[in-house]
Amino acid sequence: MTADPARSRRVRAFVFLAVMLLAVGGSVAYVARAYGDRVRASSGPDRADTAADLAAVTARPHVVFRSTAPGPAEGHVAAVPVDAAGGPRAVTPAVCDRVYATRAHAVCLAAEATLNARTYRVRVLDPGWTSGHDLFRTPGLSSRTRLSPSGALVATTAFVYGDSYNSPGKFSTRTTITPVGDTRAGTDLENYTLTIDGRVTRNPDRNFWGVTFADDETFYATAATGRHTYLVRGSVRARTLTALRRDVECPSLSPDGTRIAFKKHGTLADGEWRLAVYDLRTTRETLTAETRSVDDQAEWLDDTHLLYGLRTGPVKSGTTDIWTVDASGGGTPRIFIPQGWSPSVIR
């Protein structure tokens, strides 16, 4: 306890210097290595066959998706023919985190890092994939987007965590439906009139996400309030939402307009869902043969098959693939497009 104070001070200064050196040196080394890995991965050869011809692929029925194969094309929008989906892909110049395409055009959500937060740019891309125009920017995490079949309306969902900053345990979503020609985000679904079990609810914890369009007037989406989620049918003109059924998230309407593919939470653990199909005519619900947890808005390949993104393997070295499974509940899931994400089918 009675050590020489000057010596003790020197020792402490030396120890602190060592900690500083370790901390700064270790950080720099770690980040430099991560940066190097990143550069190598994106400059090496593409890990997927990108030899397909874009014009030839898009002339036939095809699937547009985000390519997640490591290499220079990672993050680019790509396309494969429906009848040769596992084969070579045609890569477009567009880079998107989430993409959805119709014959008319595509909508592209691209992350933009600002100084202290993350925002997304919502862009409409022309069929050539090189030109387009910005619709608007949205804060938070943008994760769902759909175009109406005519291409006239864009729906986007952003997960905004700033909103619920001071309300512990809350999160909020901002889902808007915007005409493609506009440059401002359209009406937030929170401004629509929501009716559940015949009663209008104005609960402040209302949240909406995952729009799927029937046409330019009718759409389906997820509404959440209290501890429940609902499938709602919406009217663009009347600005109304009517709850049809409980425990439905991220609906996706079949091409024939009769069924809804969705994520069912049921009694699973937090953050887990099963992929299921709800028949609007018979109100019957069918679980698909996919038993792994699916957190994606499914897309219909045709009237009998679903497409959905799934992450497999460990977070760092794992991949995201686009899988397919029968909508009827039978069959077995299989990979439809390896190393892809965010599929949309152009028939």
Place this chain on the structure above:
Amino acid sequence: MGRVYVSLRDRPAGDAGDTPGPGAVRRRVASTVVLLGLVSMFTDVSSEMVAAVLPLYLTAELGLGYVAYGFLDGAYQGVSALVRMLGGYASDRTGAAKWIAVLGYGVSAVSRLAMLPAHAFLAITAVVTADRLGKGLRTAPRDAMIAAASRREDLGRAFGVHRALDTVGAALGPLVAFGLLAAVPGGYDSVFVVSFAVAAIGVALLVLFVPARRALPAARLRARGILRELTGRRLRRPVVACALLGAVTVGDGFLYLSLQQRTDLDATFFPLLYVGTNTVYLLLAVPLGHLADRLGRARVLVGGHVALLAAYLVAGGPVPGVAAVVATLVLLGGFYAATDGVLPALVSPLVADEARASGIAAAQTAVVVARFASSVAFGALWAVSGPGTGLVVFAALLGVVLPAAAWLLRSAEAGR
């Protein structure tokens, strides 16, 4: 985004100190206070780095759904209130405030590294909870150390200096994190590693350079003595005043949201509102702390709440616009600068030195619990009547409560 917590950031107590230069009008703040400020700065850089990227990491990288994030957010915010009392009590009982604080800072630092292998929802919840536990544990002993190292008449400025450094860290953290993500896209592991390194520097500063003033066993209070101090009438009045004021304090997130809805502000500016408030807070923390030492802490604290009342009226008033946005941010920043560090400066001389950390913790907990209740109530009011009316109602409530709280605070400060 730099953050101003709805909870009080920290809380202290105390009087005599080791500051040199008696007689000087503007004495230098004790080196211990500056050191603790730097420790907080490094730790806040570290924790805000993780907080800023956590939603992105969970949803975009790990693919956990929104609902899972909401659940986690609740765990993130809710854990520390009880542990805060425990940290204050343990600090007083053992007389080793520094080592309780080291434990708190250390747990949070190590939790950054634990983020690396934690990929499952439960594992991440556990790591985030550990971080919050560390924060709860360290706050009261740390503030007690600030108070112990400062002269009674300089407490306001000492806490102002600490809070200013702390806020610098909160503002820098997100910048560092998003800068890293820009350089290494998807490099969340880099963010966690750098965050750990920064936190380790903070802990090293604390362990190596902040003096441990271990109280002699004879000078320590037993559990009953601490309880007597906590329930004593000198502390009771400011604690009741804190609870009253906290119960009509609307979280700044609501104010921003109201501004955004009513002014049609581009939603991407939202994070900048936090930066604006923090910048004002940062600039005013020291001057207002100094002012509190000269004019009276109760007076400045009440003045801060007048600024808050004005902020409600501007944000909820009839003419929102860019000027209203700027005015709200300035008023809100001024409110934090006039209260966050000033309250502990007011409370700490009212408790015996041996129960200082517990007294601080009690006042902090009162405010946090009251503000939580207030945010629930305001959320309900917002739903029924909309943001404008809600803010005007809360302004009226604050106007009613303020004179009573002012009387309680001023009489407590005057020792009547």
